[in-house]
Amino acid sequence: MNGQQQRQIEIIQAAALSAQSLPMLASGLWFHHDIRDNFYYASYLFAAAVDEEIQSLLNNPADSKKKAESVLERVLQLQQKDPDEPLYGHFPLNLNPSPELAKAHELPVELMGSLMVYFYARYGQHLGPELQEAFERALHRIYEGGFYKKPLQLFNHHEAKYTAAKIIFGQFYEDQELLQDGIASLKRTMERVTAQGMPEYGALPWFWHWVQAFTCAWELTAEPALKQQLAGMLDYLWRERALFYLKGAWVGAHSRGWPHDAPADRNVLHDYVQFGDFPLGDRMPRTEYAGFLCYPAPEDALRRALERNQPEVVTKQMIKIDTGEEIPLHSYAYVTKDYAAGGIWERVKEFDNEQIRWMVSFPVTGETGVNQLYFFHPGEGWREGDPRHQSEYAEVLYDKNRILTLFPVPEHAEQQEIIGVLPKGTWIRRVAGLYGQVQNGFVSVLLHGHYTFEELEDYNLVRLQGKPAAAAVEILGRDEAEKLAIGSLAAFAERMGGVEFILQQASRLGGKLIYTGISHQDLLELIVASPGQSVARKNGEEMNYFRY
Known part of the structure; x- marks a missing residue:
């Protein structure tokens, strides 16, 4: 086990321990401010509960697994299931005051949809049969809804996620037309950013959405030529990160940032996994999938980031x-x-x-x-x-x-x-x-x-x-x-x-x-x-x- 894998386990452990102690709301969820946090924390808790090396840290692994499955089931229940609705296959974002009243929103599925494919591919065999079927139905609705069927125009983080999703769902459902669209979009995106730079300079959390989306596609791809193309994109992204890296800080100008991006660099989980040259601390404002997804940065990027x-x-x-x-x-x-x-x-x-x-x-x-x-x-x-x-x-x-x-x-x-x-x-x-x-x-x-x-x-x-x-x-x-x-x-x-x-x-x-x-x-x-x-x-x- 290398240092990056060890730090991923550390994040899974921390998120799972937090999840097992979170108070459950009457809705059967932990959070109403953002549906995605329920999916992320449930993923970590489930992963810890079925991992023999980690589960001993939990109070009761069997209960933790059951709790994680319950939250995952509630998340899937909130998907828009009506194919006649414009946001078919989507999920609501903010669940207040009641999840049942929350309307479908275009954002959650952009990133969460691809990560659901990854979770199902990695942990599906550990799910109960009913939850397995629920995941399969939910993923197929996402595929049919086709949120990713949008043209490349701005080459921003939304379009990066659409491109990765085309590749992920194209492979998952053996849809060659969709897959080839994704490969072509990947090529155009790579040409654009290498020639003209990323217009979302220093933008967190958007940069991490690029990293997550393309790492997810890379993890799920077996075909060597496509995997190499995705590796090329990820090499570019990590070289870009290394340019502006200083022990967990993102230096220089930012085009946008949330309160946990300024005036303190706290959106650091992917940096921590990749570089590990700073203490993590207790705050994890954006757990997302940093504990699961990691593409090892090229050696020149690591040297640049770590040898200052x-x-x-x-x-x-x-x-x-x-x-x-x-x-x-x-x-x-x-x-x-x-x-x-x-x-x-x-x-x-x-x-x-x-x-x-x-x-x-x-x-x-x-x-x-x-x-x-x-x-x-x-x-x-x-x-x-x-x-x-x-x-x-x-x-x-x-x-x-x-x-x-x-x-x-x-x-x-x-x-x-x-x-x-x-x-x-x-x-x-x-x-x-x-x-x-x-x-x-x-x-x-x-x-x-x-x-x-x-x-x-x-x-x-x-x-x-x-x-x-x-x-x-x-x-x-x-x-x-x-x-x-x-x-x-x-x-x-x-x-x-x-x-x-x-x-x-x-x-x-x-x-x-x-x-x-x-x-x-x-x-x-x-x-x-x-x-x-x-x-x-x-x-x-x-x-x-x-x-x-």
């Missing part, structure tokens, strides 16, 4: 397709063994306005505190306590371990404050800004404007006001600090206290930021004429990020 001895600059261009228009986007990340910094140069409106423009990331520690640092102006969808949903009022400059941001917030904007998220650590507060030690990194946050600092349970909250407000972030890892003869936070703060962060020609909607810092002698300038109109310069020359 030398700093690396990662630049990417992605083509975002929006209402028929192709928009080039450019991301930048500087990755070291102690921290990573970077983001995306362009601001675009993403799904649910969840783009995170830039961040500084530290390794995942398994503790409750956050591991991300960033500043933003609140935009559409923002609310107190949820540090996401950024507005368009930010102009940026990225250069290795330094980030400059100016916030040209107009007078009519509903929110005037800039929000800053700082991880827990040791922080020294000065009028000019904050100096902190987070894990093995020293962080300087110089600010233009008046700020307040508040210690919350999981992170420190900064509120910044200025006309315009601006921030300069500079990070040093342990080795970088030693080269500068900095051995303590006090010494770092003293050295950074002499750094000039200048704002010239300031107006509410612009200005010229000038910054050098201590780790490099390059002069950085961010010149903002108005929102969306800025020039980034290094030593007087324009930084041509669009040449990526």
Whole structure:
């Protein structure tokens, strides 16, 4: 048994132990917020109950198996069984206030349908005869419903799941036409993402849906040529992941993220299984099928992810397709063994306005505190306590371990404050800004404007006001600090206290930021004429990020 398999068992054990102690609702389910969680936890509990090496950890394996089967049966009962209904073969999503009243929804079957095939193929022989028949009927309804019969247009996570499902159900039901459609879609998808990048950059949980869907297809495929094609897609996905990986963290810009993706990387189960170089911790917000599905990443991806001895600059261009228009986007990340910094140069409106423009990331520690640092102006969808949903009022400059941001917030904007998220650590507060030690990194946050600092349970909250407000972030890892003869936070703060962060020609909607810092002698300038109109310069020359 290799390390990846051992970590999968660890996840199965943890999910099963959680499931056996969950209170059962009157509906015969554990959750009403999302039907999929019932299927996932029942899968883990069932797997543990029939595995001779794991079942001894359960209070009563026979009762656990019976409970898991009961929940699986209830999930299948909620499928839309009427072939005349438009969502035939689908399941409801949110089950409140009553599962019987919940209407079928197009999302659950996208991923859960393929995973049901995997579960039945792996564990069907252990199911009771009635539940076996129920699974066979449910899977056939999914096949007949044909949720996957949609054309490739956006090359996003939905279409990735449709492509994988065509392959899975085409093989399962020996439907050659459907299978060939899936193979052709796989080829087109591979050509698109390798040539133009993934438009859903840093998007969690969507990236994991790509991984789950194609790993599921790979696991269920025996035909060598097709299995190799699926392996090629998965090699690409894991190489993409390795580029932006730092001990469980997903570094750089995110096109969208849920509360468990920012300001803390907690959607980490697939990373944990694959890499295993960080503690898992107690939180598992998206168990899904990480305990069952694992495609071993290629050796070069593993080396890149795990051997961060030398700093690396990662630049990417992605083509975002929006209402028929192709928009080039450019991301930048500087990755070291102690921290990573970077983001995306362009601001675009993403799904649910969840783009995170830039961040500084530290390794995942398994503790409750956050591991991300960033500043933003609140935009559409923002609310107190949820540090996401950024507005368009930010102009940026990225250069290795330094980030400059100016916030040209107009007078009519509903929110005037800039929000800053700082991880827990040791922080020294000065009028000019904050100096902190987070894990093995020293962080300087110089600010233009008046700020307040508040210690919350999981992170420190900064509120910044200025006309315009601006921030300069500079990070040093342990080795970088030693080269500068900095051995303590006090010494770092003293050295950074002499750094000039200048704002010239300031107006509410612009200005010229000038910054050098201590780790490099390059002069950085961010010149903002108005929102969306800025020039980034290094030593007087324009930084041509669009040449990526």
